[in-house]
Amino acid sequence: MNSLYDEFRVALHSVWTRRWLVLAVAWGICILGWLAVASIPNRYDSRARLLVDVNQILPDEAQGGPLGGRRHLDEIRGTLTSARNLEKVAVTTGLLPAGASEREKAGAVAMLQKNIKVIPQQDNIFEITSSIAIGSLSDADNAKLASGVLDSLITVFRDDQLRGGRVNAREGLKFLDSQIADREKALREVEARRAAFEAQNIGLIPGGSGSPAQRVDAARAELGQIESQLVAAQAALAATNGQLASTPATINVPGMSATGAGVARQQLAGAQNELSAMRARGLTDAHPDIIAIKSQIASLKAQADREGSGGGGGNAQNPAYASLAAMRAERQATVSALSARKAQLTSDIAKITSQQIQNPGIAAEYDRINGEYTALKAQYDKLLGQREQVRLRGEVQTEANAIKVELLDPPSKPTSPAAPNRPLFLTLVLLAGIGGGVGAAFGLSQVRASYPTAARLERASGLPVIGSITEVVTPERQVERKKRLVWLASGGGALVGLYALLLIAEFVQRGMVA
Template identity: 85%
Template sequence: MNGLYDEFRVALHSVWTRRWLVLAVAWGICILGWLAIASIPNRYDSRARLLVDINEIVPADSQSGPYADRAQIDQIRETLTSARNLEKVAVTTGMLPAGAGEREKAGAVAMLQKNIKVIPQQENIFEITSSIGVGSLSDADNAKLASGVLDSLITVFRDEQLRGGRMTAREGLKFLDAQLADREKALGEVEARRAAFEAKNIGLISSGTGSPGQRIDAARAELGQIETQLAAAQGSLAAANGQMASTPATINVPGMGGVGGGVARQQLAGAQNELSSMRARGLTDAHPDVIALKSQIASLKAMADREGAGGGGGGNAQNPAYATLQAMRAERQATVAALSSRKAQLSADINRITTAQIQNPGVAAEYERINGEYTALKAQSDRLMAQREQVRMRGEVQTETDAIKVELLDPPTKPTSPAAPNRPLFLTLVLFAGIGGGIGVAFGLGQVRTSYATAAKLERASGLPVIGSITEVVTPERHADRKKKLVWLAGGSGALVALFVLLLVAEFVQRGMVA
């Protein structure tokens, strides 16, 4: 412990003997440090809060919703500090002189981009901070410029949003019109190619819509239905034939004489009346009911002729039940015939298309390709038309109303004290650094010099015993000289501290002048 105490005393003595060096180094470090701090311009911060509300009367697309609104708000936040807006801010606030070059504009925009921060507080509320510290301006001008930058930025942003929305709608309509014209031209070319291809391959492809494969599938599906209906119709016809086989054509009516022929003629008249009624309803001769009824009328005419020829002297009359069954059978025969004809037609179409595909596979593939190209172009044209109408409506809405409302929640603050640098703290740190630097230089110099402050230290260094030491004898003249130099040392140290206090006072007075 005594050794450590002795070392401390020795170090303190080494520094004290070089006290003028300590004072000189402290003055040098403090002067340089305080000059460096004085060259740093004060930075003043101004803050404002904005509420950005999207008045979306017409949705942007089918996926519009909270996610689309958030994306649009993020886009607004990015465009708030765009280079175009910041250049206008620099011109408005006087940071850029009239006729400034591109290099000066780029420098001003880069400085503003670095010193303007946009921080989202909530989903659609932003805090904007501008930090301005221009060395060529006074503190009052920097403080005024910090709030003026935010005022100008908010004004420019509002104007750009209003003008930009309308410009975007007009540019969007122009672009969509050009795209629609291209699609219409391409559609016309594809239609011409398809018509020329159909005319060239008239015997190989059907004139109906759809590809050959699609037409074959549709024909097979219809053929299945026809076969089911034909089987049912053939079953009904077989049942009618069975019933007719077990039903007599005539019945014996006692005392009737030969008037049976009147029944066939009555049925014939009723059938003809029904045919006239069907034609009056607009049914053509190709209708299945008309075909069946005409077949029934032909049968009834034959029966009426036979009854008229066999005429007058029999007692038998035509069986009404047999005549009804005969008419029913004629109707079912007509249905079977129509279904069989349609089945044969569908089978022939399937065979024809299949044969054409086998013999000319490239024709069908090319035709399908042309149809696919036409379908794709038509879908694109319809989609572009819908988008154009939507853009037009949004443009009208933005013209009549504010699509994006920017509300100033908190106006830009007027800074009264610099945000950076913290000069009182830096001045104090420089003072302590100067004193510490002086002490450190004096102590280091004492370690380098080969001198010994005590006899014990000399004895340890030399390894030889030290008999004794002679104490310094101070004369009155030397004592007075030392006292005078001590006063000078105190004056120099006090002057350094006084300069530090004066700088602090000047700093606070300057802040008060800004306020």
């Protein structure tokens, strides 16, 4: 412990013996450091809070979905500090002189972009901070410019938003109109190409809308319905034929005059005419309708023969038979129509299938053209809907303010610099000067070989030291020492006084800004 104390005393003595070096180094470091601190311009910050509210006048579909409002706020956040707006701010606040070059404009815009921060606090509330530290301006001018930049930025932003809604709507309509014109042109080209393809392959492509595969599916679906309807109609016709066969065509009315004779012959003639008509339609003798009508003709011939022989009474036409005959004729027509439609559908399906088998490339190309047409038509209809939405949005923004900009907190007027902390820097420079002087003196003592104590000389030489002689100070020497000590104290006091004077000047300068 004693050796450590001795070492401390030795180090302190070595520094004290070089006290003038300590003072000189301290003065040099402090002067240079204080000049460097003085060259740093004071930075003044101004803050403001802005509310940007997007009016939800249109439904979500017209606003671009539920995220339309948030996306619009993100765009506002990006355009708030755009280069165009900042250039207007630089001109308004005087940062750019009249007739400035493009390089000067770019420099001013870059400086403002670096020193203006937009911090979102909520979805539609922004805190804007401007920091100004221009060395060529005084502190009062820097403080005034910090708040002036925010004032000008908010004013420019408001004006831009008032005009931007209508301009964006017009630009959006113009863009959509060009897109619609392009789609319409492409749609017409596809229509012309499809018409030319159909004309070129008129014998290979069946008529009708849709691709061959779609038409085959539609024909098969309709054929299934026709077949079920035909089965039901044939069953109804067979039932009617059975009832008609068991129903007499005439009934004998006693006491009726012979004027009723010849009815069976008339019905026979009608049945024969109907048989001729069926054969004219191509029905064969094996057809159920031909067989039924032949049976009816045979029955009518027997009745006609009996009418020719005369009788005790007259015959009259059976009303039930006439009703059944009319019903049978109607159901026969239904069966014939369904059979014809079935034959037509079967023929169409066979024809389309044969064409697809014989010409697979033509069918595939036709399907591709139809698919391209369908896709372009869907895009065209979608663009028309979007254009109507943009037009409605533009009308709403014309009638009402679509974007509301409200200043929650006006730009603050800074009264003290935000940076640098000059009193702290001045103090640190003073401490660094004193520490540097002490370090220089101690380092010099370590470089130069000296032995402040007998024990250190003994350790360095390895020889015993008999004794040491203390310094004898004469009265004249004592007076000289006191005089130098006064000079040393004056130099140290002057250094501290200069530090205090710089602190006072700093606070006085801040008060002038306020």
